[in-house]
Amino acid sequence: MKTRDLAYVALFAAIVAVLGLLPPVPVPGIPVPITAQTLGVMLAGSVLGARRGGLALLVFLAVVAVGAPVLSGGRGGLGVFVGPTAGYLYSWPVAAFVIGWLTQLTWRRFNLAWALVANLVGGVVVIYAIGVPFTSLYADVPLWTSFTGSLAFVPGDVVKAVAASVVAVAVRRAYPVIELPGRRATAG
Structure with missing residues (x-):
């Protein structure tokens, strides 16, 4: 991995x-707050691609694990990996990877619609598919209750997916130096 790639991952x-500095918004009756950090997950995947986007979130989770209070609400440390929000945290590198992978697959026809599909699939479906069962397990509630409770987050997550898609398309057009695998120019 090049120095530039490492800089993007760190960025x-x-x-x-x-x-995470934005305060979490508690949802009554649900142990998982609304945060802005999933916007960062979506941006990492759709701007950096699968490998670098997933790695950026792994680095972030390593920083959380060593105790840095970088999660929304100033949380950090190993304890956050065994609570009701743990599954959502575990999903972030996977979600960024999936978003990046879908972005790379659609690069030649990448536009706002494809970016939105990638962000909705990776940033909503993947995150919920991993987060909801963990919330059910750690909060000791039925899976169906955890699923229906998570529906309160869908409107905000769709707004974040739209915002991430708009930013990703703009960044791609304005700053094409962030190369994705398979997109390198070839001599012709």
Whole structure:
């Protein structure tokens, strides 16, 4: 991995941390708050691609694990990996990877619609598919209750997916130096 790639990974890990400075919004009756950090997950995947986007979130989670209070609400440390929000944290590198992979697959026709599909699949479906069962397990509630409770987050996550898609398309057009695998120019 090149130095530039490492810088991008660190930058997006920092972006997710900065988004954690925004206070969490508690949802009555649900142990998982609404945060802005999933916007960073979506941005990392759709701007950096699969490998670097996933790695950025792994770096972020390593920073959380060593105790840095970079999660929304100033949380950090190993304890956050065994609570009701743990599954959502575990999903972040996977989600960034999936978003990046879908972005790379659609690069030649990458536009706002494809970016939105990638962010909705990776940033909503993947995150919920991993997060909801963990919430059910750690909060000791039925899976169906955890699933229906998570529906309160869908409107905000769709707004974040739209915002991440708009930013990703703009960044791609304005700053094409962030290369994705398979996109390198070839001599013709």
